[in-house]
Amino acid sequence: MLEARGLSISFGGLKAVESVDLSVGKGEIFSLIGPNGAGKTTLFNLLTGFLKPDRGEVLFMDQPILGRQPHEIAGMGLIRTFQKTNIFAEATVKESVAIGFHTQRQANIVDILVNGPNSRAEKRAVEEQTREILAFTGLLPWSDYLGKNLPYGKQRLLAIALALAAKPRLLLLDEPATGLNPVETKELIEIILSVRETYGITVLLIEHNMKLVISISDRIAVLNFGQKIAEGKPNEVAQNPAVVEAYLGRGFRNAS
C-alpha cells in the first residue's frame, strides 16, 4: 500500500531522516516509534507532501506521490493527523466533520448557486455520513459544540473524526494518545481497531504509549536519529538490543 525507499532529508547539518525504507501492507496497523527527535513526524511530513525529501521515493497504491501537493496526496486517500491538536476552533464539531468530506463533493458552481439536485443530494449525504462518523467516534453528544470548547480528549477524537471523513485508505495518526487519560486511551485503541475492521483502513501510527503500540500493532519500526534501527513484530522489537539501547541507553540491556 505504502512504499518508501531511501527517504532522506536534512535541515542544515542535521540529518532528520536518513535513507529510511518503509513498507506498509494493506490492512496493517503499523507503528513507528522512537525517542523524541528521532524523525518520526518529519517522516510523516515527507510522506504526506508537507515536506520535500532530498532523496528517495514514495509509492502509494503503486503510484509515485513525491512532489505532489498535500491536498493531492490527501485526495488519493493518504490522510494524516497532527501531533499538536489541530482542529477547526471556530467551527462546531458537526461542521468540522462535514468539512472533512470535501474531496467527495463535486457539485459545480451553477448547481451550488441554484441549489440544484446535486448540491442538495450532496448535503444530505454529508449530513448522514457526518452523523455516522460522529456516532463511530462517540462525539455525537458534542455535535453542536465549537471545536475550541471541547475538552482536550474530545478534541483529539475530533481530529481523527475529521480525518475519517476525508475517506482515508491509509490513515497516518501522529501520537493520537498524547495527553489522554487511561480511559480515553482505551477508547482510542478500540476506535483504531474498529477503523480497520469497519472501514478496512490501513493505519500507520506514531505513538509513545508503549502499551497502546504493543497491543494493537501488527508490525513496528523503530527510528533513532533519523535512521531505522529495527523493524518487526511487537515482541521481536521489544527484545531488540538496539531498541532497548536507543530508549534506555547502554548498560540497561537486560533490564527489559
Added chain:
Amino acid sequence: MKKQVRLLVAALVLIGLLFIPKLFSMDYYMHMFVMSEIYTVLALSLALIVGFSGQVSMGHAAFYGIGAYVSALLSVNFGFSFWVTIWIAGIAAGVVSFMIGVLVLRLRGHFLAITTAFFGILVGLVFNNWTTLTNGPMGISGIPRPTPFHFAGFNMVVQTRAHYYYLGLAFAALVTFIVYRLINSRIGNALIAIRENEELARSIGIDAMAYKVFAFTVGGGLAGMAGSFYAHYILFISPVTFTVGESINILVMIIFGGMTTLFGPILGAVFLTVLPEFLRIAGSLRLVIYGVALVVFIIWMPLGVWGSLKSFWMGQRQASLQTARENPERL
C-alpha cells in the same frame, strides 16, 4: 415552523425595503440608501475574502475603482450601455483580482494586508497619472445613466433616486443571494476550513491556494460590478473615491457588523453609511463620536455586532445542551 417564521420575516423585511422610497422622499435620504446598497455589495464581497476565507485584503477599493473606470470608459468612449458594461466591469475586475490573487495570496496576515494595500495605492496612482486614459485627477464626467431597459413588454427607466434605489436593491439582493449560496456550499466549507486552519485544510484534501484565489476573484469581480453601478449612479468618477482609505472604510464596515456572518456585513454597510450622516447634528464632534464608537465596538464586540449576537445565542444553546447532559432527568 422555523422555516415559516424565517420566510415571514424575510417577506416583511422585503416589503419594508420596497416602501422606503415612499417614506423618505427627500433626495438626500434616498442618496444615503442607494450608497448603502453599493456598500452592501462591497462589504459582502470583501467579507467573502476577509471574513470567510480569512485573507486580509486592504486593496478592495482598487477593484471597485477598476470596475467603475472600465464601465465609465466603455460607455463614455464607445457608447456601451450600463446593462452591458456592468458585466464587463465585473469580469475585468475579476480578472485583475485573479492575477493579483495568484501573486499575493501565498502571503499571510500582515504581509498580505500590506501587499494588498500597496496594490490599492498602485491602482490609485494609475488612475491619477494615466491621464490620456483616465483624465487623471480631473476624473471622468458625463457618464450616461443606465439606458431604458425594454424586456418582454416591460419598460424600465432609471432616472430618479428611487429608481436607482430599486435597481440597487435588486443588485444587493442578488449579491447577498450569491454569497449566501456560496458560503453554504462545499466551497464555503473549504473557505472556512482555510480560515480556521490552512494546514489542516490541506491535510484533508482542500486545495487552499485555489480556493483563496477563487474567493479573491469572486470578491474582486463583485466589487467591480459595484463600481460600475456607482459610476452610472453618480455619473462622475475620480481617483479620490477609490483610495486605500476607502478600502479601510469597507473593512471597518465588515469588522463592525461581523465579517464571518452573512447579515453582519450588510448591517455594517448600512449602519456605517447612515450613522455618520445622522451624527452631523453633533457638528464638529461628529468624527470624534464616530471614532470612539468604532473603538468601543471593536473592543467589546470583536466578532462584530451581528457576530456577537450570534455567538451569544449559540452560547445559550450550548449551555442548555450542557445542562441537559449533566442532568438527564431535567430533559
